[in-house]
Structure formats: C-alpha cells, structure tokens
Amino acid sequence: MTTPNTYRLSDSHEWFLAMGHEVTVGITQFAANELTDVTYVQLKPVGTVVKAGETIGEVESVKTTSEIYAAVGGTITAANHEAVKDPSLLNSDPYGRGWLVKLNATDTAPLAQLMDSVTYDNKHAVH
Secondary structure (H helix, E strand, C coil): CCCCCCCEECCCCEEEEEECCEEEEEECHHHHHHHCCEEEEEECCCCCEECCCCEEEEEEECCCEEEEECCCCEEEEEECHHHHHCCCHHHHCCCCCCCCEEEEECCCHHHHHCECHHHHHHHCCCC
C-alpha cells in the first residue's frame, strides 16, 4: 500500500494530514507492519495542549510499545475511541479508520519540513 500523497510523514512513522489548522495524526502502514498486531492504544484526552515533539499517546503490539509524537503544537480536539476499542484498525486501515487524534494546530508550518509520501515510501521501500 502506498502512502496517500496528501500526507506528511515523520521519521518516527507518524502521518499528518492538514486541513486548514486541523491536523489528523496516525501511524503509517510501514509502522503498522513493523509492529505486527497492535493490541493497545492509549491517547491523551481531548482538550490536552501539546507542543511539537511531545507525545500524544502510545501504541502497544506483541513486539513493543511505541510513543506517538505530534509534529505540530496545538490542542487535541478529537481522539479516535474506535481505535482505542479496536486497536487492530491501526493494522487494517492505518490511513482511514485507524487515525489517532485531531489537533487544532497553532502553526502548521513544521509539517513542510516532513517527508512527502514519495520520499517516505522510497525510504521505507513501501510499494
């Protein structure tokens, strides 16, 4: 599965989709594949203010626990409770129903420093 071309991607395998100041965050297909079966998702609550580089939650799999980072600062406006209840959504639909949080970003400019989908897919051999 190739990464949607409207996403910006981090080296720590989070994806970011900006629609104005609303930024949706999730993990990439590559990350989901590397984690294998995601068994637990914990997200910071709606209303939490985060700075760029801070954690917004964590995911656990049969292999490891990984923290999820925000590339932009802002306020969490939505948390995907469906993914908390059914962590397998991160494996089966990481770019759709497996999203994690939505942020009202104070500044979306840092997203421009992240990889585009072609660069990310080439770096991680996603084809």
